[in-house]
Amino acid sequence: MKAFKQPFSFISAALLCYFLIPYLIFLKYFNLDFNLDYAEAWWAFKNSSLQAFVTAVIVTGLSIPLSFGVFTLKNPWFALTQKLLLLPQILPALFSILIVFSMVDPFPMGTTGIIIIFTVMHLGFATVLLTAATQERMGSFGLIAEVYDVGRFKFYRRVYCPLMKSNLLTIFVLVFIFCFASFSVPLVAGGGRGTNLEVLIYEKIFINQNWSLAWTLNLLQSFFIFILSYLILKKSALPKVDFEDSKYMQFRLGRVGLFIYLALYGGGYLMGLVKARGALAQFQALLPEIILATQHTLKIMVFYILINILLLITWVYDYVKSGRQNSSRHLLATSTILVGFSFYLLIPETSLGDYFKIILSMTILFFPPLFRSFLEKPLDQLDSQILTCKIFNISTSKIVFTVVLRQIKKPIFLWLSFLTIWFLSDFAILKSLGVRTATVGLMAESFLSSYRLSLAYLLSFYILIVWVFTLLAIYLLKGVFGVINKKFAS
Amino acid sequence: MSSIKNLHLNFDNFDLDISELLIPEKGVTAFWGPSGAGKTTFFKTLIGLYQPKGWSWIFKGEALHAMKLNERRLGVVFQNYELFPHLTAEENIKLICSNHAATAKSIQTVEGYKNKLNLNNCWHTKAQNLSGGEKQRVALLRALVSKPRLLLLDEPFSALDPDLRNEARLMIKNILLQLEIPVYLITHDPDDVKVLAQTIVELRQGRVVGVKKGDN
Amino acid sequence: MKHFIFFLALIFSGLSFFYFNKEDKVNVVEDRTIRIYASASFVAKWGPGPALKELFEKQNIFKVEFIESPDVAMTLQKLNFEKQNASADLILGLDQFDIARSAAKIEWRTLPALSDDMISEVAGALKSQNQFMPYDWAPMTFVGRQDLKVQIDQLDDLLKPELKGRIALQDPRTSSPGLQLLIWIFETKPTEQAIVYLKALMKQAHSFSAGWSGAYGLFKNKQADLVFSYVTSPIYHVVEEHDSSFVSIEMKEALPIQIEFAGIPKTCKNCEGAEQFLRFMASQEAQKIIMNKNYMLPVIERAKEATEFDAIKVYRTLPIKFYDQEKIEKWINQWTEIRKNEGL
16 A cells, blocks of 8 residues: 555544553653663563563464364354353453463462463463454465365465464464563462563552652553564555365364363353352342443443444544554553553543543553454455555545445454453453442452452353343344445435 | 656566657557566556656646546556455446446446446346456446546456457457547457557566557 | 434434533532542442441431542552642541551641540551551451361461462562561561571462452462461351351461551541541441451451450450551562572
8 A cells, every 4th residue: 555655644643642642641740760670670571571472472373273173163153162262351360360270280380370371361362363364364275275185284384374474473462462461460370480560560659659660661661562563563465355164274173172271261160150159149139239330331331332433433544544554553562550540640530530531541452452453454455445446536434434344344343342341341440540430340350359259250250141242232233223324325 | 649758666576667658648558568577567657556756657748647546537457356345246336436426427327338248137246246257347347437537457358268358358349449548458468469459568577678559 | 324424423422412411410529528539349339338428427417429449559649649639538448558658748637536445456556646547457367277287376387398389478569468478577587587488488379469359369269278368357258158167377476467547638628527537437336337348357446346356366466567668668679589589
């Protein structure tokens, strides 16, 4: 899209400023403080990098056979399995830690332990991502290779890996970043190497009350991630192709691996649920509060989804007009606590303020990584069609609504699924925002912080059910909008 | 005559070097040469994908080199057609029509061409489900309804099997004769040149090695 | 398509306007309202907040508005920035460390004597300062199960080989209980011995969680046999889960105590109401509520009579101290060095 790159786009600048809001707020309130213990920061950086790197390699590698295992399944198991793989995304990190500790006994504390927990937490997500990307990218190459009897391993080496390289790299970088910026896992499982940059940031706040230092560390961390993302994640120019199933895209051992993973993780979760059944009476007694919290959550979620859709349309519009993806897609590891705190400082403590805080912070934290995971590549694949539209002088909005968005419906739906899971289950962001509105995520947090682990388990199951119903509702609404759209268009 | 001057592009393994070229402003001009001759690079430059420094392209008194890509009013048929796969043949055409201020006359034109190009049976079929020949005809219709000043056809028949190719060439030849739109045809197939071209520009290794009259 | 988008935007704007406008009216702050910042577990339905609010409002003209505080450190920083515009009348959930840290940032109101009936362990906290009122407390120790086979009477018993990798602890850099344990070790042992002890304790630790809940979760899940927690923790299991298998371990060393304080910033808008509420919190009724909901000990002796809390042993405790920042940082740095060199 070289011919279309405009030197300056107002929309691009506005989008970038939106995602930089927490940084701008911090700049207003705090000075940068470079009076760091550089040895300590370097130690933390090395720990973060090693843990994140090894995990990302393992997860990316394992997601390949697991995604082939997914392709051995037919609907409805195909769709259901992918939903189940997202379970670690819904549950609080503590649950994943507890499940892994029960799975691996004795548990090897230290870097090995951290890597094991991270792998279990992110493998499902990586597999779902890779499955979607494979369907977009591989077309009928598997079938062609099978017809020509190329041989499975030659196919993987000469066709699959080169074609999927950029997607695999995206998964690698995303997992790396999620692990790099993690807080609770390195602490609990890390032994001496439990210090990472995120822990250092928290330490500066909690122990030293030195926000300037914390913010400086966060800036360094964000800058490192920005550069990493910028250098490694390059655009790929292959067009979208229709996926054809084939023997080479399926792997029975991958299916076995899939079931082992789901059985162990899901089984661990179910065991926790069974143990928690003793708290059912308490849960029932709290049902009015839970329903009220659900109502609040869903109300905020409606606006949250609409704002995300608006952001997406603006982003795509900007992409079509300017010919480049917005730079804020590299803002992948902004510290949760600092984003939360920046809005806590700025926005008043009212119900209306809560809506703004939650929607702003969650879009800023979730939009870039989810966009990169699900929408960036599908958009890139439409480059040649966008070019064709421009040659025929079709207006930008027509290109956006008629050509682009209509062709990435499936990735958008996946993207929305993740937006809603992360929204429903989050409490880390909500806690740091100081919101007063009761939400299901905050309820889970207050259960966890007051002996009520069993109630937290039950609530997590409840959140799972709400998520499924939310997706169904989105699916139905999609159909309704389609009908309205056709009526208006005609 | 249309003139192209100082078109110099350097790539790693290849240079396109056209100091001056005069091309007729009507009829079909074929740019012919083997693979690697520079035809596609030349084509992309005319569309506006490449912007060599200091070059000029004057066509019917207008400096097309100075115009943005979407201002050049070129009708393009790509080698792989680049239809919007999720839209039907009709929707692919209407998308262009609506942009060029659809009038009763345009719609009539579409109807006329639809019949001429034998697109009635596949009019409501999604582009991803069309046959190669149908895609080619839809792509051509799309290029025509955009009311181009110049039609650019990039290997328009290469995706078709030999029997269909002959038929397609003759069909296009008839339509072009009626419309009197100037055409630049990029091809490596001597039969395309033989059937369609009034002027032949031969390219080899990024250079124009000859310009001569065709048999038509 | 344009019409559709415009239509959608119009509906969206309209709904937003009506919705937010309606919400705003409901949330108008009245002059008689006391804005109290407290933790999520305090203001939750199962926490003491709602019951305290109900009882207080029956007895007073003031209204109580609880605002959930994300973290005391963040709340204090916000107050520091807001200065005169700060709207907090009362801050709950401050511990000894928060008080030391906030000294340089926030000015607090001097409090009159709000109760004559404070128990001795806590009364000491009022001798050295008159700006913070304690409202609950608990000694901290190790909590285990009845069937624990290892005899533990003192800190050194935690180094027994049977407990290797079986003690759930908290990271002192991120958790108050974690810091409490660290200080306990440094206060009961000479520095050199404390460092040797900490090195040995590293091997015994199952893990160092970010906070109390992580460590307690691991203990409850039987990943660990012991957890550093409050002496009152077993009472929660007896009352809520009808499970009496948990015990608090008595140690030869005097136990550290965790006290929760309340303070009124000088920038309070409803200072009178805040003081009234503090006075109320020191009353027997309020103390009973806090004790039963927070599972912490009351600061008033009589409040725990005829309850499960009355059955708790009287533990020997360290005197309450407010440590200065440099000392805390020094201890943490020593801990971090030891932790670093524990390696993989």
